[in-house]
Amino acid sequence: MEENKIIFKVTHEEEGLKLRAYLKKVQRLSSRLIKGAALSGRLEIDHKRVKLNHIVKAGESISLNLIKEESQNIEPEEMDIQVVYEDKDIIVVNKKPGVVVHPTRSYPNGTLANGLLYYFRERGENCIVRLVSRLDMDTSGLIIVGKNQFAHMCLARDMKSENFEKSYIAVIHGKMDAREGIIDLPIYRNEEAGIKRVVDERGQRSITHYKVIDDFKNDQLLNLTLETGRTHQIRVHLSYLGHPLYGDTLYGLGDDNQYIKRQALHAYRLKFPHPRGDKIMELESDIPQDIIELIRNIR
Template sequence: MEKNKLIFRVKGNEEGMKLRAYLKDVQKLSSRLIKGAALDGRISVNNNRVKLNYIIKLDDEIAFDVEKKESQNIEPEKIDIDVVYEDSDLIVVNKQPGIVVHPTKSYPNGTLANGLLYYFKEKGEQCIVRLVSRLDMDTSGLIIIAKNQFAHMSLARDMHKEDFEKSYLAVVHGNLKEKEGIINLPIYRTDDGSIRRVVDERGQESITCYSVQESFNKGDLIKLTLKTGRTHQIRVHMTHIGHPLYGDTLYGQIEDKEYIERQALHAYRLVFPHPRTREMLELEIGLPKDLQELIEKIKN
């Protein structure tokens, strides 16, 4: 397997298809990806460049080059990157709290994307930052970045499937009566210019599964798995049922600075199919120091 190429071998039941249809319908590549690669001359059959209307034959070897020269208007910066998993298609990092994932007007530099571009440059890899998942500035934990357009397309598509698991650990105020359950309440963004979301019947379907991992005197450590990916979903749902996250000043409206300086939310587990091999990747990262210290404080 060449790291920069996808290699496909035509089977008997696929013979006679046009190359474009084969790549789209059999290999599940997006039309945009196929068109761009064809224009760049990055698709070949038996080492010969062909057009997308080429009729494929039994045992044809189709090579699809996923590497292309790209650039981003982001300044590379030397920032510590905690790499949890990496290969030629993707990288998963453990984001620290207080770091924005991508430059904005308010945070033009010092972001995870700035650090990743520096990291790629140092390794001699011509990658841009393609975020597959995102985390709020003050949420820590695992985040997926694709290294090429093919991996990004594949991972973004798979994110909405059942076998793609995103799980979090959170420390909340109070003790939940039900030790596990499903919160299925729509989340809506009001148009008052605020980033705040609310539970409202006008909103999008939002499903959060939870289970209490440990109970303490002043709160619970809970595991949450998202079935949908709405902005601030966990924070909105937990506040709505009366158990806001420690440190969540936007939704909790409780002064928690003596306990923790940010919302007590950590993306600790990812399970998803690898874009190229389709083998399941299972990645976990432990609780960061500030959440461990928070738990010690609320035990007594």
């Protein structure tokens, strides 16, 4: 089926390159994908298998078959999956708070990946779960998953492009000094502190853009967009500035249980280039009910 293939048309300007170089330099495919596709016979020109040292010619159609046999050591589990968008290459879901994204030693079952694998199997799709983005257990919101190796590679590659944006809403204690700004502070993990991160010069550069979108009596609702994607980045940055998230038991004030049972952070918007390169996707999800109730109570 043609929908399970990616077709590249060689132009006159690209003629003369070896197939490996063409796929890597022109089409920006990863070396791993190129090698795997060649070894499994999933690269063809005019329905014939070709080697990676083939010299490409103008007008040739290079076909990459996306179907491959693969498995994953994750147990499929029936789960209520809220699908925001889906096509043959990607699925975007709205994760509920309290759900771990991928199995770990502490959470071997009941994760989003378990539910997605069940979802794929029920629909007869031979997909494994290729997470492009992740969220903390108690952060809700949009997560992208690639349904094939090509889609995952493209999305992971493009995460640093200007067309890739991850935006959040957050309810914070207190009020920021300015209505909008950029938080540029390095984040470091001290292994002795477990999962907790700190702002420290030894850490990686971490950049968060913020804008105040609503004021309450003593607190604020922020829109935040990540320029970098460090673990706990928003939570660490806001806590360091003295404005921790409501409900954040790791970085917060520890006395918010009467308002909300988890950190008030929701990944509400995603913007990204579609893997097939024909459009920019822009997706949003509604503010969860527990954050709406929190705002009502502190307003």
